[in-house]
Amino acid sequence: MGGCLRALGVSDAAMPDELEERSVLLRERLAGRAVLVVLDGAGSAEQVRPFLPDAGRAALVVTSRQRLDSIDGLVHLELTLLAEPDAVLLLEKVVGAERIRAEPGACADLVRYCDGLPLALRIAAARLAARPSWTVADLGSRLSEERSRLD
Numbered sequence: 420m421g422g423c424l425r426a427l428g429v430s431d432a433a434m435p436d437e438l439e440e441r442s443v444l445l446r447e448r449l450a451g452r453a454v455l456v457v458l459d460g461a462g463s464a465e466q467v468r469p470f471l472p473d474a475g476r477a478a479l480v481v482t483s484r485q486r487l488d489s490i491d492g493l494v495h496l497e498l499t500l501l502a503e504p505d506a507v508l509l510l511e512k513v514v515g516a517e518r519i520r521a522e523p524g525a526c527a528d529l530v531r532y533c534d535g536l537p538l539a540l541r542i543a544a545a546r547l548a549a550r551p552s553w554t555v556a557d558l559g560s561r562l563s564e565e566r567s568r569l570d
Contacts, residue, residue, distance in 0.1 A: 420445065420469060423456065442469035449477040458482070464489045500535030503527060509537065510555075513544035518555070525555035532562040 420441045421434060427448040435441050449456075453476040461467050461483040467490060472479055487493060501509065507526050511519045519526055533539035547558055562568050 423470070424448065438469055445470065446473050449473075450475060452477060454478070455480065461485070461487065463487075498537075501530075501537055501540065502535070503530050506530040506533070506535055506540050509540050510544045510547075513541065514547045514555075518547070522555040525559050528559045529555055529562065532559065532568065 420438060423445060424434060424441060425431075427445070429444065429448070435444060449472050454472075456470055456472070456477065456479045458467060458470055458479065458481045461481050462485065464487045467479075467481055467483075467487060470479055471490070481487065481493075486495065488495075507519060507530065510526060510529070529543055530540065533543055543558060543562070547553055547555065
C-alpha cells in the first residue's frame with residue numbers, strides 16, 4: 420500500500436501509519452482518475468480489500484491462486500495453462516521462430532518444465548533471448564533438475 424501511495428505522490432511524512440487510513444487515502448488519490456491497479460499473487464481477500472477502488476474510473480486486477488469469493492463484485496476469470504502449440508508460439512515471439520523451430524523436442528521439454536505457465540515460459544524465453552549462445556536444449560538441461568528449477 421505504501422508503494423502505491425508513494426507512486427501517487429504521497430510523501431513518507433504524509434504517509435498514514437494505519438492500513439485503514441492508507442486505504443482511505445488511496446481511494447481519495449484514485450478518485451476521478453483512470454488508473455488500473457494490478458495486485459499480483461494475492462494470498463487472501465484480506466490483502467485485496469484495502470485496494471478496492473470506489474465506483475469510478477479506477478479499476479483493480481488481481482491475480483491469485485486462491486478464489487477470492489468473499490469479495491463482492493469481483494469478476495472471476497480462471498486462466499488455464501497454455502497448450503503446447505500456444506506455449507511454443509510464445510517462445511517464438513520472444514526468442515525468434517527460427518531458433519525455437521530448430522529444436523522441437525527441446526521446446527516440448529521446456530514447455531513441460533514450465534508446466535505450461537505463461538509467466539514461467541516468458542521468463543524462460545527471456546533467458547534464452549538474452550543468451551544467444553544457448554540452445555533451447557541448454558536451458559532445458561538447466562531446468563531438468565526439479566530441485567534447482569526455481570533457481
